Amino acid sequence: MGDFSSLGLSDWLINQCKQLGINKPTPVQENCMPPILEGRDCMGCAKTGSGKTAAFVLPVLQKLSEEPYGIFCLVLTPTRSLAYQIAEQFRVLGKPLGLRDCIISIAMNKPFFWESKSETRTVEELDQRYILTPETVKDAYLVHLIQKFTDEHDDWSIIIFTNTCKNCQVLTMMLREFNFPTISLHSMMKQKQRFANLAKFKASVYKILIATDVAARGLDIPTVQVVINQNTPGLPKIYIHRVGRTARAGRNGVSITLVTQYDIHLVHAIEEQTQTKLKEYPVQEKEVLKILTQVNVTRRECEIKLESTDFDEKKEINKRKQLILEGKDPELEAKRKAELEKIRNQKKKFKQRIQEDIERGPKSAREIPHTPLHHHHQPEPLIQGRMDPCFHVVDPKF
DSSP states (O other): OOOGGGGTOOHHHHHHHHHTTOOSOOHHHHHHHHHHHTTOOOOOOOOTTSOHHHHHHHHHHHHHHHSOOSOOOOOOOSSHHHHHHHHHHHHHHTGGGTOOOOOOOOOOSSOOOOOOOSOOOOOTTEEEEEEEOOGGGHHHHHHHHHHHHHHHOTTOEEEEEOSOHHHHHHHHHHHHHTTOOEEEEOTTSOHHHHHHHHHHHHTTSSSEEEEOGGGSSSOOOTTEEEEEESSOOSSHHHHHHHHTTSSOTTOOEEEEEEEOTTOHHHHHHHHHHHTOOOEEOOOOHHHHHHHHHHHHHHHHHHHHHHHTTTHHHHHHHHHHHHHHHTTOOHHHHHHHHHHHHHHHHHHHHHHHHHHHHHHHOOOOGGGSOOOOOOTTOOOOOSBTTBOOGGGOOOOTTO
8 A cells, every 4th residue: 555645646635634644545545546636437435434535535625726716526415414524524634725615405305216235344443342231221231331431541432323312312311410421413403403512522522422323324533432332223234334433544443232132133134244243242240230220210310301391292393394395294194194003903903813713723614604605706805906815804794
């Protein structure tokens, strides 16, 4: 692997990289930057945290510095958060140019989505661990882990991922009760508040960020040393994006996933996708049991506090706003949802009744009434022309 000067970058850009601690190009930068500088079309695929953003930001700044005029570059991103992240990279690396940028948010109601079937991996610098814990003890393990990391490394930054906005808010409140410098990031927050919280975390005002998967992609915070999955992700690609927030650009990092007895199959799917065997993280269970009662009581108190606010009401309001933006009637959608739930319940009861009949065993011939079924008899469809033949039964009472 060479250096940036061998790739054709100007001295001022190389100095900017050195000031940011970027001394050598990563493989994606080394292979993509020369053809970009030559003006060729380029498509680069690499692991998360491998320096893909700088691979095109540096050549763009190089060309812009040669003839700085007008609108020079358009960057399209799949998410607003990623757009702000890339804009920040342009500002930092292009500071000597007095660069100006503009972020425009354009949302599509029904975007087309395509994903490559190519294999996805985690980086080698990432130490991937798990802790097997009962569901009821999970929060105590989480508090113990945070206490351990903050005691041993008070300058480390930690991101904790969880599955819902409500759980994110409760965990934030709970950890603050234990005097941990904690801040949250989830979709129930206004965009302005999200950026403010993210800026505080980047500036190390708060060392712990609790987030939903809204923060799992695009965030490039080099100082994050630990990622903790408070819940096991349901899909391997979500796991890859979560743990990709640490061990970025050649740095080392640790990820720890709290696994319950119901999540074993999810861990196996993650290991198969990443082709990496997760190692068990050693924990002193006696230390966890000492704080178990206190943690559970504190969490319940925080849940009660949150229930006394309008958090759930805000969630429903946000859902209605999203439906209106999509051109849908919230009332009609609610009725449709209720009808679907009713149909699901009917199917569930019907399957249960069939299962009970099967478990009771076949009846004798004398117990089964004779019901002639003519050849021209055609059973009517159950729902909109669709019928499941496995569950169509002729009831002799009708």
